[in-house]
Amino acid sequence: MRLKTKHVIYCLFGFLTLLIYAFSERKTTPMPLVIPEGWPKPVYNFTKNPLTKEGFELGRQLFYDPILSRDSTISCASCHLQATAFTHVDHDLSHGIEGKVGTRNSMAIMNVAWSKNFMWDGGVNHLDMQPLAPLSSSVEMDEQLEQVIQKLSRAKKYKTLFFKAFNDSLATGQKMLLAFSQFTLHLNSYNSKYDKYIRNEAGGDFTEQEKNGLQLFRKHCASCHTEPLFTNQNFEKNGLPIDSTLNDLGRFTITRLPVDSFKFKVPTLRNIQFTFPYMHDGRFKKLREVLNHYTETNALKTQIVLSSNEKADIIAFLLTLTDNDFLFDKRFGFPRD
Amino acid sequence: MSVKSRILLFLLSFYAYPAIAQLSILPVFGDQPIAENTWYVSTQGDSIQFDNIRFYLSNIQFEMDDKTWIKDSVSAHLIDVFDPATLHIALKKIDLKRLKTIHFNLGIDSLTNVSGALGGDLDPQKGMYWAWQSGYINLKIEGRSPRCKTRKNIFQYHIGGYLQPFYSMRKVELSVKNAVAHRNQGAIPQGVILAVDFSLFFGNLSIATQNSIMMPGKAAMQLADYSTSMFSIHAPKN
DSSP, rough: HHHHHHHHHHHHHHHHHHHHHHHOOOOOOOOOOOOTTTTOOOSSSSSSOOHHHHHHHHHHHHHOGGGGGGTTTOOOHHHHHHGTBBBTTTOSSSHHHHHHOOOSOOOOSGGGGGGBBBSOOBBOOOOTTTTTTHOTTTTOOOOHHHHHHHHHOOHHHHHHHHHHHHHHOOOOOOHHHHHHHHHHHHOOOOOOOHHHHHHTTTTTOHHHHHHHHHHHHHTTTTTTTTTTTTTTTSSSSSOOOOOOOOOOBHHHHHHHGGGGGBBBEEOTTTGGSOOOBTTTOOOOOSHHHHHHHTTTTTTSSOOOOHHHHHHHHHHHHTTOOOHHHHTTGGGSSOOOO | OOOOHHHHHHHHHHHHHOEEEEEEEEEEEEEOOOOTOHHHHHOTTTTEEEEEEEEEEEEEEEEEEOOEEOSSSSSSEEEEETTTGGGGEEETTTOOGGEEEEEEEEOOOOEEEEEEEGGGOOGGGGSOOOOTTEEEEEEEOOOOOOOOTTTTGEEEEEEEOOOOOOOOOEEEEGGGGOEEOOOTTTSSTTTTEEEEEHHHTTTTTTTTTOOEOOOOSHHHHHHHHHHTTTTTEEEOOO
């Protein structure tokens, strides 16, 4: 009789330990976003997706993994390379699966926590939802979300990564999307020569030409390319004549409002030295061509007049937006494990 | 939470809460139930077959006869006409005899549409989300009709859009007073039946010319207007 009670007690005890184990949560390590001094408040709502080291690592693995595409050849990094501020260098229109050509130039991924809408036309309304577009596009990665999730659920590596990040090894669309955001949110550029100049730090000494370029920039360009993010986060018309082979109406495609015809998301100009070709269709290869466009008679409502030297000054200034700390940050690179 | 109360909860969970009542969705076409590989004829004389019908019911609320309101604990249910498991929604602690009006949204509200990655029935993995122009698809009806001169005679209606002026979610309000009395009380005890009659949707529409609506806009708004007329309730009468 005594023995039996003992057994029962042992059993109960074992059961209890199991229970406590089952209810105890794995700890994740917080990895909050760096918000540089003087910058506005980010748009992204972190309370719904608190940034952690484990979430970031899962996001990074996903970003560099071609498993996400139908034939396992294309990853996000195929079109978004770190060395060029996460854009597709030297391609006017991005190409994806089986070499198919898309209809737009790939965008740089930088400081996305401050963006409200994504894509050239702002068709994506939240950073979390952005990966759905390349994943399902037949010219990009061409995979159904359901299949992606199945592939991830079968991979042992991802079971572990999902468990570490979310305390649950089951892959779901929601968790995958949150993890992508955990990675891309950290792709922040705030250590260019320009930033050091503003912060009065070592390495931030501007030449007379760069200073003059900044002044001209503030006068002519900053209404749209507003500091410190170099975008006002709006959709604007910058006077590019329409490319009749693409007939891209930009923001109009989403809102169907005639006033939005030919408006595009104002892109950041950070690391602009490396994000060529420029504009939504990649029509310009050189910054000089961009400036020549802006001084055409009908480009903007109030015409910009710049001498050749002034253009050179603006370009000199734009080159101070290169941020090597960002471009070579090992945390953002291909995960070698 | 203390370990004690956790264990208590754990043990309690073995006693599956008796669902006092349930809301059952009954998809019909006129007086026929909707089934796969079955031809239906619309009031316009079009022959129609369905391959896929899915829609969101969200923010379901029950207005009781004492003016209290009871909110469904789940914010959105994805109903798949061909997946019977989705056709029953358990309603806890609702005394159907006192039920006055059922309120719900057909589709997903604009706030939810801009809230980022969500889970459960709202996980974009469910295939009710647009990738290139963010937003939930509120109602998907896909099928075939010889009247559609399209590839494989396919028609596709994907109705959604959360931005004004093309906000396509619709509020539906159904009073029990106007409910049709149950015919099959035996099969569904203590339940409210929400009948969805797709013949009313197709009675409005000329499928020969309107057979592919795949994005927010005027056409989607019009179909959203038609779609509310499909719902009616059948409740037990005392």
